[in-house]
Amino acid sequence: MNTYQRADIIALVQSDSFRQWVLTSTPELDMLWQQYLLQNPNQEAVVAQAREIVLALRVKNDFISDTEIDSIVSDTISTIRQTTENNRDETKSYTDFSESTPPFWNFKQWFTLAASFVLLLGIGYLVYTLTKPETLSDGNKVVAVNQKKKLIEKVNQRESPLTIELPDGSRVTLKKNSRIAYAEAFTGSTREVFLTGEAFFDVVKNPSKPFLVYANELVTKVLGTKFRVSAYEAEKHITVEVRSGKVSVYASQDTLSHRKNSQEEVKGVILTPNQKVVFSREEARIEKTLVEKPIVTIPHKDLARFVFEDAPAAQVFSALEKTYSIDLVYDEELMSHCQLTATLGNEPLFEQLTVLCKAIEAKYEVVDGQIRIHSKGCN
Amino acid sequence: MKMPKDILEKINDTELWDCFRRGDEGALEQLMQMHFRKLFHYGTKFSKDGAFVKDCIQDLFLDLWNRRQFLSEVQTVKAYLMAALRRRLHRGMTKKGYFVTEEITSDVFFEVEFSVEDSLIQEETTQLLAHEIKNYLEQLPKRQKEVIYLRFFEGLTREEIAEIMGINSQSVSNLLQSAFKHLKENWKTELFLFVLLSIMH
Numbered sequence: 028m029n030t031y032q033r034a035d036i037i038a039l040v041q042s043d044s045f046r047q048w049v050l051t052s053t054p055e056l057d058m059l060w061q062q063y064l065l066q067n068p069n070q071e072a073v074v075a076q077a078r079e080i081v082l083a084l085r086v087k088n089d090f091i092s093d094t095e096i097d098s099i100v101s102d103t104i105s106t107i108r109q110t111t112e113n114n115r116d117e118t119k120s121y122t123d124f125s126e127s128t129p130p131f132w133n134f135k136q137w138f139t140l141a142a143s144f145v146l147l148l149g150i151g152y153l154v155y156t157l158t159k160p161e162t163l164s165d166g167n168k169v170v171a172v173n174q175k176k177k178l179i180e181k182v183n184q185r186e187s188p189l190t191i192e193l194p195d196g197s198r199v200t201l202k203k204n205s206r207i208a209y210a211e212a213f214t215g216s217t218r219e220v221f222l223t224g225e226a227f228f229d230v231v232k233n234p235s236k237p238f239l240v241y242a243n244e245l246v247t248k249v250l251g252t253k254f255r256v257s258a259y260e261a262e263k264h265i266t267v268e269v270r271s272g273k274v275s276v277y278a279s280q281d282t283l284s285h286r287k288n289s290q291e292e293v294k295g296v297i298l299t300p301n302q303k304v305v306f307s308r309e310e311a312r313i314e315k316t317l318v319e320k321p322i323v324t325i326p327h328k329d330l331a332r333f334v335f336e337d338a339p340a341a342q343v344f345s346a347l348e349k350t351y352s353i354d355l356v357y358d359e360e361l362m363s364h365c366q367l368t369a370t371l372g373n374e375p376l377f378e379q380l381t382v383l384c385k386a387i388e389a390k391y392e393v394v395d396g397q398i399r400i401h402s403k404g405c406n
Numbered sequence: 407m408k409m410p411k412d413i414l415e416k417i418n419d420t421e422l423w424d425c426f427r428r429g430d431e432g433a434l435e436q437l438m439q440m441h442f443r444k445l446f447h448y449g450t451k452f453s454k455d456g457a458f459v460k461d462c463i464q465d466l467f468l469d470l471w472n473r474r475q476f477l478s479e480v481q482t483v484k485a486y487l488m489a490a491l492r493r494r495l496h497r498g499m500t501k502k503g504y505f506v507t508e509e510i511t512s513d514v515f516f517e518v519e520f521s522v523e524d525s526l527i528q529e530e531t532t533q534l535l536a537h538e539i540k541n542y543l544e545q546l547p548k549r550q551k552e553v554i555y556l557r558f559f560e561g562l563t564r565e566e567i568a569e570i571m572g573i574n575s576q577s578v579s580n581l582l583q584s585a586f587k588h589l590k591e592n593w594k595t596e597l598f599l600f601v602l603l604s605i606m607h
Contacts (some may be wrong), residue, residue, distance in 0.1 A: 028531045031539075037535075042591065043557075076529070079527045080532065080535065080536045082524040084522055084523075084536055084540060085519050085520065085521050086519070086559045087447070087520065089450040096438075096443060097461060099442065099463075100436075103434070103464055103468060104434065107468065110472075221429075376580055
């Protein structure tokens with residue numbers, strides 16, 4: 028190694044591009060340096076030595092094991108869970124400390140803190156009294172009012188459901204121990220709410236501003252409709268049930284992985300009234316089915332007409348389809364000789380189906396949000 | 407809002423940060439897992455008390471979680487966290503009795519030791535040079551040392567270093583430059599001596 032080589036090695040060792048090439052090579056850097064070597068074949072030894080030095084020169088670091096990191100992380104997670112539990116009841120206003128809460132404070136800081144606390148309490152009280160809707164009572168409080176983002180969080184602690192009106196006039200009925208967070212004003216291109224627990228939504232129609240419900244791993248997107256979302260933290264399944272309108276549901280992992288290439292349409296399941304999805308959180312799988320008790324989706328006065336006497340089965344089935352907005356799948360030709368006498372009315376759909384199927388020796392099953400009727404035909 | 411871990415691993419830092427701000431416990435977990443070791447390594451350059459550094463890092467994350475709604479978007483999560491830890495450590499260490507000096511004292515120590523993995527170097531002359539560079543780096547003034555550490559061994563950009571150290575990026579460049587300048591000067595004297603010795607012989 029002569030003096031010039033020495034200088035070159037030192038120059039390389041402190042070069043950003045060289046270090047990057049050695050430590051975390053990228054194809055571009057690789058090309059650049061290979062080219063350099065091609066053009067300067069006499070530098071090969073210098074580059075090799077500089078490379079060795081970069082790799083060998085290290086920072087001494089104190090050792091910390093993966094196990095220890097894991098235990099600190101899980102300790103932190105359980106700490107925040109406890110705090111969340113404890114805070115559920117209280118009206119909270121966070122103060123925007125510049126950084127942290129150091130163990131000790133000087134007088135100036137104490138004074139500033141006290142003053143801002145008083146101020147925030149005042150603002151908090153004002154916001155609380157101003158935003159408190161009629162339906163809020165005793166157990167229900169504005170949990171956190173974010174001054175900057177104006178995020179409002181509401182929790183229902185009562186036994187009875189709590190109805191909240193959102194900024195766009197949509198209504199949310201929260202079940203016990205459920206919470207919802209939403210912006211004070213839906214200013215963006217979407218209306219977003221965050222739900223934990225169970226709630227029924229009656230969304231005001233606005234095609235230009237989709238309404239999104241984020242519930243654990245599931246996202247429910249609607250333009251305007253009525254539906255129920257159940258997403259308890261501790262439950263293994265998340266469910267979405269549709270009362271009216273159309274709802275699209277997709278796992279938030281889709282949103283995340285698709286976000287990068289936003290051109291691609293986010294895949295999801297489209298739900299129509301009386302349909303339901305069950306999202307298995309463990310398997311991250313969406314299953315489409317029907318709600319337990321499908322409800323009549325047409326006006327009740329129209330219902331009276333559905334009295335059948337020795338009518339073709341197909342006629343009865345199509346009446347059921349209309350009444351509940353559910354698809355019934357059956358072999359029309361095969362069942363053309365099947366006749367039914369029935370009055371469609373107050374009994375739950377599945378009870379009616381059981382009776383009807385028994386009469387024509389058929390069976391039904393719920394598959395993918397539809398009802399399939401299996402029959403061998405009638406004579 | 408909780409997301410499965412394997413999904414969180416796939417998304418990038420900034421998206422993870424957004425999930426964190428929305429109150430995703432999984433994102434908190436993931437951020438801690440991703441950054442804890444780096445933060446610990448950086449923190450222990452300021453304090454040899456490992457337990458104290460670990461506590462500081464945990465408190466930092468707890469504190470960020472509590473203030474998540476007030477946090478804004480960040481350029482680099484790593485730099486943001488390192489900057490926050492640095493300030494926190496300095497505050498924690500400058501406390502005297504019940505009082506804390508408010509400003510970040512400029513004379514907080516930063517100690518970094520380097521090592522040379524000799525087995526990775528074939529020739530002895532190269533080994534000697536590596537040790538020479540190591541010794542040179544270790545005797546640098548501490549702010550230059552910190553800049554070198556962040557730039558060379560943590561691969562951070564000038565802007566990120568500026569954010570971490572609470573100075574502007576021009577100062578970072580100046581610090582880097584003076585570190586190099588000394589390296590070059592150091593080298594020149596040696597060269598001078600070498601030439602001198604050759605002439606004498």
